[in-house]
Amino acid sequence: MHALVHAPAESRHLLSGNEAVARAAWEAGVRVAAAYPGTPATEILEYIARYPDIYSEWSVNEKVSVEVAIGASLAGSRALAAMKHVGMNVASDAFMTQSLAGVVGGLVIVVADDVGLSSSQNEQDSRYWGRFGHLPILEPADSQEAYEMVQRAFDLSEEYEVPVIVRMTTRVCHVKAMVTFAGERVERHAAGFQKNPRRWVMTPANAKPRLPLMHERDQKFRELTETIDLNIAFSGSDRRVGFITSGPAFMHVRETFPNAPVLKLGFSYPPPLEKIRAFAGQVDTLVVVEETEPLLETEIRAAGLEVRGKDLLPRFGELAPSVLRPAIKPLLGEPYEVPHRPQADVFPRPPTMCASCPHLGPYFALSHIRNLNIIGDIGCYTLGAGHPWNALDTCTCMGASLSMAHGMDKGRGESDEKKSIVAVIGDSTFLHMGMQGLLNMIYNRGNVTVLLLDNRSVGMTGGQENPGTGLDLHGMEAPRVDFAKLAEALGVRPERIRMVDPYELPTIVKLVREETKMEEPSVIITNRPCSLTDRFERFQSYTVIDEKCTGCGNCIDLGCPAITVARRETTTTKSGKSKELVFARIDANTCTGCHMCVETCAPEAIIQPQPQNRVIRIHAHA
Amino acid sequence: MRDGITNLLVVGIGGQGVMTAAEMLARTALSQGYDVKKTEVAGMAQRGGVVSSHVRFGPKVYSPQIEPGEADLLIGFEAAEALRWVSHLRPTGVAMVNTLRLTPPIVSAGLYDYPTDPIGVLAAAGIEVHAFDAGAIAEELGNPKLVNTIMLGAISDYLPFPAEALESCIVEGFRAYKPQLVEINIRAFAAGRAAGHGSG
Numbered sequence: 001m002h003a004l005v006h007a008p009a010e011s012r013h014l015l016s017g018n019e020a021v022a023r024a025a026w027e028a029g030v031r032v033a034a035a036y037p038g039t040p041a042t043e044i045l046e047y048i049a050r051y052p053d054i055y056s057e058w059s060v061n062e063k064v065s066v067e068v069a070i071g072a073s074l075a076g077s078r079a080l081a082a083m084k085h086v087g088m089n090v091a092s093d094a095f096m097t098q099s100l101a102g103v104v105g106g107l108v109i110v111v112a113d114d115v116g117l118s119s120s121q122n123e124q125d126s127r128y129w130g131r132f133g134h135l136p137i138l139e140p141a142d143s144q145e146a147y148e149m150v151q152r153a154f155d156l157s158e159e160y161e162v163p164v165i166v167r168m169t170t171r172v173c174h175v176k177a178m179v180t181f182a183g184e185r186v187e188r189h190a191a192g193f194q195k196n197p198r199r200w201v202m203t204p205a206n207a208k209p210r211l212p213l214m215h216e217r218d219q220k221f222r223e224l225t226e227t228i229d230l231n232i233a234f235s236g237s238d239r240r241v242g243f244i245t246s247g248p249a250f251m252h253v254r255e256t257f258p259n260a261p262v263l264k265l266g267f268s269y270p271p272p273l274e275k276i277r278a279f280a281g282q283v284d285t286l287v288v289v290e291e292t293e294p295l296l297e298t299e300i301r302a303a304g305l306e307v308r309g310k311d312l313l314p315r316f317g318e319l320a321p322s323v324l325r326p327a328i329k330p331l332l333g334e335p336y337e338v339p340h341r342p343q344a345d346v347f348p349r350p351p352t353m354c355a356s357c358p359h360l361g362p363y364f365a366l367s368h369i370r371n372l373n374i375i376g377d378i379g380c381y382t383l384g385a386g387h388p389w390n391a392l393d394t395c396t397c398m399g400a401s402l403s404m405a406h407g408m409d410k411g412r413g414e415s416d417e418k419k420s421i422v423a424v425i426g427d428s429t430f431l432h433m434g435m436q437g438l439l440n441m442i443y444n445r446g447n448v449t450v451l452l453l454d455n456r457s458v459g460m461t462g463g464q465e466n467p468g469t470g471l472d473l474h475g476m477e478a479p480r481v482d483f484a485k486l487a488e489a490l491g492v493r494p495e496r497i498r499m500v501d502p503y504e505l506p507t508i509v510k511l512v513r514e515e516t517k518m519e520e521p522s523v524i525i526t527n528r529p530c531s532l533t534d535r536f537e538r539f540q541s542y543t544v545i546d547e548k549c550t551g552c553g554n555c556i557d558l559g560c561p562a563i564t565v566a567r568r569e570t571t572t573t574k575s576g577k578s579k580e581l582v583f584a585r586i587d588a589n590t591c592t593g594c595h596m597c598v599e600t601c602a603p604e605a606i607i608q609p610q611p612q613n614r615v616i617r618i619h620a621h622a
Numbered sequence: 623m624r625d626g627i628t629n630l631l632v633v634g635i636g637g638q639g640v641m642t643a644a645e646m647l648a649r650t651a652l653s654q655g656y657d658v659k660k661t662e663v664a665g666m667a668q669r670g671g672v673v674s675s676h677v678r679f680g681p682k683v684y685s686p687q688i689e690p691g692e693a694d695l696l697i698g699f700e701a702a703e704a705l706r707w708v709s710h711l712r713p714t715g716v717a718m719v720n721t722l723r724l725t726p727p728i729v730s731a732g733l734y735d736y737p738t739d740p741i742g743v744l745a746a747a748g749i750e751v752h753a754f755d756a757g758a759i760a761e762e763l764g765n766p767k768l769v770n771t772i773m774l775g776a777i778s779d780y781l782p783f784p785a786e787a788l789e790s791c792i793v794e795g796f797r798a799y800k801p802q803l804v805e806i807n808i809r810a811f812a813a814g815r816a817a818g819h820g821s822g
Contacts, residue, residue: 014652014660142659175686176648176660248686255685322689341691342747346706347734349635349726351671387728556731561670564730589766 005050007181015179017172020143021110022047023181024150025080028106029188030054032072034065036432037461038084039119040173041112045082046464049473053185058465058473061398061432062087066094066109070163073107074200076190078154082110085124086397090433092129095163097202099133100210102161105190106154112168115291116318119460121378121395123316125293126167130269134214136221137269138166138230139247143177149266152230160217167268169291171248171318222270230266233279240332242283244276244296244307249289249319256321257328271296273303280305285331289324292316353383355562356536356594358455358528361502362424364558364600365509366391366451371419372516373408375448377401377434379426380459380530388559392424399433401425406437406446420449420516427454428466431481435490441521442491449515450523453502454483457530487523502526505599531592539593540608544584548605551581555597555606562590563597627680628782629688633707634699635724636673639770643697644675646774647781650791651679654783661686670726672703697777699769700724701753705740708747717749718777718818720756720769752776754817760810768810775814785815 004023007013015023021044025033033056035045049056059065062083069079083091088111095109111129114120130137138153140146146168153164198206225231236242238259245253246265253262263279265271280286288297288309297309312327313319329336353359359381366374367389376382376392377400385392394404405423408416425434430452441448458464465471470480484497496518500508508524515522529535546566555563566585573579586597586606598606630647634640641662648660656679676688690709698704698719711717719741729736737743741753754776760768771792778785789811796803 014648014658171661171686174661176645176658177683177686178652178657251684251686320687320689321685339691341709342749344705344708344737344740344743346702346737346740347726347729349670349672349703350728351636352727354670387733388731559727561727564725564727565732568732 004047005052009181009183012178012180014176015143015147016043016174016176017140017143017146017168018043018174019047020147020179021082021150021166021168022051023179024147025108026051026054026185027181027183028151028154029078029186030080030154031077031105031188031190032056032069032079033082034059034068034080035082036060036062036065036087037458037464038062038087038112039461040114040170041082041084041087041110041168042461042464043173044110044112045473048080053187056473060467062091063094066091066098069107069109070094070098070103073103073105075193076105078106078158078188080108080110080150083112084120085111085113085126086120086122087111088124088126088129090398092133095129095135096133097207099135099163100207100214101200101202102210103157103163104161104194105188106157107163108150108153108157108166109163110150110166110168112170112173113291115169115171118170121397123292125291125295126165127269127295128293129165131295133163134218135162135269136160136164136267138164139266139268140166140168140172141246141248141250141264141266142172142175143179145266146172147179147181149230160220162217167247169248175248218270225267225270225272226274228267231272231275232264232266233275234262234264236261239283241285241287241328242279243287243289244279244300245289246296247291249291252319252321252324253289256324265296268296271299273300276300277303277305280307287312287328287331289313289319291319350386351383352386352561353380353559354531355560355590356503356531356592356596357560358502358526358530359384359453360558360560361505361508361596362451362453362512362526363389363391364505364596365512366422366424367557368509369512369516372422373405373416373419374422374424375401375405375408377423377425377429378460379429379453380455381424381426381453384424388557398429399425399437401429402434402437402441402448402450405448405450406441406444409446409448410444421447422449422451422512422516424451424453426459427452427456427468427483428458428464430483431467435486438487438492438521438523439490446521447519448521449512449518450521451512452483452487452523452525454526455528455530456535457533459530459532463530463533483523483525487525492521492523496520496522498522498524500524500526502528503594503596503599505596531594536592539595541588541591541593542586542595542597542606542608543588544586545605545607546583548603549583550603550605551583552602553582553584554600554602555584556582558597558600560597562587562592627678627683628695629693630677630695630697631688631693631707631710632675632677632697632699633703634673635703636671638673638699639767640673640699641675643699643770643774644677646788646792646795647677648679650783650788651677653791654787656680657683659683659686672706674707695777695780697773699756699773701740702737705737705743708744708749711749713748715749716780717744717751717753718773718780719744719751719753720773721753722755722757752818752820754820756814756817759813759817763806763810763813765806768806771807771810772814772817775811776818778811778815779818
């Protein structure tokens with residue numbers, strides 16, 4: 001059991017923002033918590049799972065997680081859903097209407113923006129959802145505030161019968177800082193679902209009378225935001241510039257301009273316009289420092305105040321003292337020169353697939369087959385777009401591969417005439433939002449070859465469970481979906497559902513060739529686990545016999561990080577052409593003995609020093 | 623150390639134990655009564671990418687990130703990674719570098735070059751550099767995973783608190799979860815501490 005679960009009130013801890021949210025949820029008496037993994041929010045549910053008083057689950061997607069939380073709330077229980085920024089797009093259908101109907105038990109949605117795109121396909125400002133959904137937004141700046149604000153969010157949610165959004169960013173979720181626990185869990189009575197069709201059945205006739213109530217509620221929040229103690233003015237001796245800020249940007253402002261007045265908005269939507277007006281009167285120039293869109297700035301300007309913001313500061317990416325200083329110093333009449341610092345020109349080190357990653361085989365195949373348009377999805381396999389495979393042509397959002405591939409098939413242009421369309425998707429992404437695309441493709445008589453890379457893991461976020469792994473959030477056995485049966489139930493003909501061991505390179509190359517020639521949809525399903533999870537079995541490493549290596553470089557094309565170049569030589573072919581030979585070496589510590597590279601080696605130069613631990617094959621079944 | 627804040631930058635590659643080392647430093651600073659912040663961007667780090675962990679401590683810490691030119695101590699688990707962050711060191715800063723060279727596939731494939739002498743470039747920038755082969759020491763002690771403790775031992779005399787505080791933080795962690803590894807980690811810490819005084 002994790003030590004924090006029993007940590008008493010008054011104790012101090014070094015916690016990430018995500019851990020602080022979990023502890024706050026526990027203290028607040030949350031009874032149901034749900035999420036789909038997504039950086040930087042993933043750990044919230046992983047930490048909540050350590051508190052046995054809370055029912056917690058990995059939901060199949062973010063919309064489902066919010067709906068689970070809504071259901072629990074209507075039964076009178078406090079409930080929490082957590083997600084990354086793009087998850088909110090998926091979940092929005094649920095909360096946009098529930099914001100109209102309202103809630104019973106406190107309902108808090110924690111959304112984490114990946115400002116600076118450390119592990120995301122775009123950068124979004126989730127504070128927009130407050131304006132769009134008529135919901136209040138709370139913005140913690142560090143772990144202590146995350147801990148306090150999540151508890152406040154539950155109180156507000158119940159008092160105003162509305163879902164409340166707690167907006168985090170990477171620099172709150174993943175920063176560890178001091179947190180002092182104020183209390184311990186308070187159990188809250190849940191009365192059970194009270195039937196009331198006029199309130200909970202959102203037909204037009206029932207929804208319409210809720211609209212004026214929602215606007216009345218907005219007015220109450222506009223009053224509350226002026227007085228709530230989450231919006232704090234810090235006085236400062238240097239009044240040339242006063243800052244309005246929220247979230248972790250506050251920390252950068254305090255770090256850079258410790259003597260400047262600051263109005264920190266913890267309850268940032270709706271913004272306290274009167275408070276801002278009073279603050280503006282005390283400073284020469286008002287500057288809004290916000291990540292990432294100019295939301296506060298626009299509203300402050302609309303209220304008739306003169307304000308600076310994105311005309312000085314960047315429109316995207318993380319803020320930091322090194323960003324604020326050059327932007328603000330000239331405003332103070334203090335010219336700023338970037339100090340000279342030693343710079344190093346070091347090669348980039350992009351993320352790679354792992355040794356014995358079961359995605360290596362499929363990408364080896366895709367990179368060796370011509371005339372494919374390869375429509376990708378979100379997961380580790382997105383790395384297939386990079387070196388050395390260059391075998392992924394699109395990546396947009398969760399589940400998009402199948403539907404985009406279908407659309408590309410239907411909308412074929414001149415250069416696509418002789419090409420086959422392939423969709424690549426992982427197990428968890430398929431279950432999240434991909435299977436609808438497959439159903440759609442079947443229903444509409446499309447023709448796409450689907451590579452369903454089942455590594456029994458949500459790999460990119462750190463190996464979480466999903467309905468295809470056989471385990472739940474708590475590591476307990478759970479019903480496991482059968483992907484082949486699922487594909488068949490959606491309408492793929494059984495002959496076109498092919499199970500394959502991704503380590504068997506010749507087989508997978510042959511299968512992809514065969515299936516892309518078919519005039520109907522196929523699903524090729526791989527069956528090896530992610531090599532970073534406990535399901536993966538490590539075998540004895542391989543080595544290259546240097547005298548036998550001919551320098552063909554085939555094994556290097558696999559993209560396995562255990563295989564590196566030992567040396568290069570230039571030779572002349574019979575036809576007189578110059579040819580570069582690349583001799584390989586295998587790092588024994590990194591190699592896990594998956595044997596994929598052996599399949600690429602014609603001269604049999606790759607061997608196991610003691611071959612008794614030959615890898616045990618998983619038998620492919622149709 | 624401006625405003626009494628100490629900035630430690632721990633860098634390396636996903637899977638090397640960079641974040642664990644940073645965690646140990648943060649916990650020790652906490653035990654010494656400092657306000658502490660620690661940050662890293664780890665989203666895709668376990669797949670061979672660059673990892674950097676920032677540890678800041680002092681009377682009161684606001685921003686969690688170490689700015690360019692502000693690191694007091696750079697702890698590099700790999701030679702080229704240490705060089706990558708040279709712009710973040712103070713001119714008076716100290717770099718403690720493991721001489722290990724890890725070549726990524728794109729270098730192996732000939733698309734980029736690995737710097738010939740990363741330690742030399744660091745030293746030429748006027749920085750106090752201590753470099754040694756932590757892997758060799760770990761191997762001598764019989765466990766390659768000891769590199770982490772060796773690197774922590776190496777920097778333990780460059781911190782504003784006693785080396786013993788860091789050592790006991792590491793040892794307590796092992797005593798709680800893997801008591802059989804306590805002795806060997808004490809030896810690794812001592813070996814690292816001795817190596818950290820060399821000039822490389």
